[in-house]
Amino acid sequence: MAFFDLPFGKITVELFDNYKPITVQNFIRCVTNGVYQNSFIHRCIPNFIVQGGGFTTMSKTNPMLATQFFYVPNFGFITNEFNYGRRFSNSYGTLAMAKLEGDPNSATTHWFFNLTNNSTILDTQNGGYTVFGKIIDGTNVLNWFNTLQYGGGASEPTGGLLDLTWWYGPNLAVFSCIPVLYQGLTPPFYPDLIYSDISINPMKLYIKRITTNEIELTWLSVSNKINCIEFLDSITNGWKVLYQTNGTGNIISYKFKPNNNGLYRLSVGF
Numbered sequence: 424m425a426f427f428d429l430p431f432g433k434i435t436v437e438l439f440d441n442y443k444p445i446t447v448q449n450f451i452r453c454v455t456n457g458v459y460q461n462s463f464i465h466r467c468i469p470n471f472i473v474q475g476g477g478f479t480t481m482s483k484t485n486p487m488l489a490t491q492f493f494y495v496p497n498f499g500f501i502t503n504e505f506n507y508g509r510r511f512s513n514s515y516g517t518l519a520m521a522k523l524e525g526d527p528n529s530a531t532t533h534w535f536f537n538l539t540n541n542s543t544i545l546d547t548q549n550g551g552y553t554v555f556g557k558i559i560d561g562t563n564v565l566n567w568f569n570t571l572q573y574g575g576g577a578s579e580p581t582g583g584l585l586d587l588t589w590w591y592g593p594n595l596a597v598f599s600c601i602p603v604l605y606q607g608l609t610p611p612f613y614p615d616l617i618y619s620d621i622s623i624n625p626m627k628l629y630i631k632r633i634t635t636n637e638i639e640l641t642w643l644s645v646s647n648k649i650n651c652i653e654f655l656d657s658i659t660n661g662w663k664v665l666y667q668t669n670g671t672g673n674i675i676s677y678k679f680k681p682n683n684n685g686l687y688r689l690s691v692g693f
Contacts, residue, residue: 424645424691425454425518425556428620429464430604431580434536434561435645436518437626437691439554442508446520446530446555449501453532454621458496463616466535467584467602473568474521474535475619478597485613490591492598497531505551512542516565518556522549538569559648559691568602575606585611628652628689639678642689646672649692656685667692 427434440447453459459476461483466474478492503522513519514537521533527550536558537545545552558565570576575583583606587598590610603615629641644650651667665687666677 424559424624424626425450426622426624427561428622429564429617431567432561432564434564435559436556437559438556439509439511441688442511443504443553443555445501446504446553449498449530450520450534450555451623452498453495454623458532459619459621461618462495462621463618465598465601467568467571467600468538469569469571470539471541472535472538473565473602474533476532476534477521480613480616483614483616483618487613489611489613489616495532500526500529500531503527503530503550503553504555505546505553511554511557512540513537513545513552513554514540514542516558516562517554518558519545519552519554522552524549527551536565536568538565559645571602574608577606580604581606582617583607626689626691628687630687633678636680637678638681639676640666640687641674641676644668644670644672644675645691646670650675651690651692652677652687653690654685654687656682662688 425436425438438447461479462475463478464473464475465478477495479495480492511517517537519535519537520530521535523529567577571582571584573584577583582602582604584600585603587595587601602617603611604617605615627642631639633639640652648670649667650670652665653662654665655662668675
């Protein structure tokens with residue numbers, strides 16, 4: 424799982440590492456290597472997408488006007504996995520990778536959340552935009568971005584959109600729809616930006632053989648979500664549901680007698 428800590432709440436995301444391994448591994452590598460430090464959300468188009476992972480500042484608390492930004496370092500382009508493995512549409516609440524126009528295999532560090540169902544647009548453009556996760560908690564935080572407009576719109580906390588080219592010229596066109604934590608049409612200071620602190624907590628499934636014909640599966644459950652154990656005994660048959668329960672946030676164990684050898688995994692539903 425990935426956690427996006429914003430100034431006004433947290434978004435929890437299940438990562439599709441079983442289906443989009445290249446994309447997820449690249450994202451985890453970026454997080455664990457600290458490349459997203461001091462990164463902020465630089466683009467928001469209400470009822471479309473909200474995007475981050477591309478730019479950072481030297482300090483979140485710098486009391487000066489926000490005029491100097493830095494590119495997030497990357498590890499090179501990755502292969503577009505939209506049509507590899509299970510296909511996930513760019514529906515509301517999904518997490519996907521941004522990329523360069525006209526180059527399907529150009530994703531690096533930029534990520535975005537879909538603020539509505541964008542499947543008819545983003546599933547067909549530029550080879551499809553790879554969805555590699557979905558929100559399992561924090562949709563109220565995500566919905567805040569849909570309330571923004573230039574100069575204001577949002578409350579709790581107050582916020583709005585700005586176009587930095589109004590003050591600093593066309594060189595900052597990438598920040599033409601940047602969200603901020605105040606209302607009004609004045610240039611932002613560094614603390615006014617919406618920083619996203621990202622952390623990773625792998626969903627680990629522990630397997631223990633109790634007897635020769637009994638297995639125990641144990642995991643730290645995700646509260647108030649359907650925790651689903653799936654198994655794979657044949658590639659041709661695909662993954663099947665073995666057991667599911669509502670998570671409590673505590674450790675859950677499930678014992679069973681397997682019919683044959685297979686693979687097991689944990690997933691979390693909405």
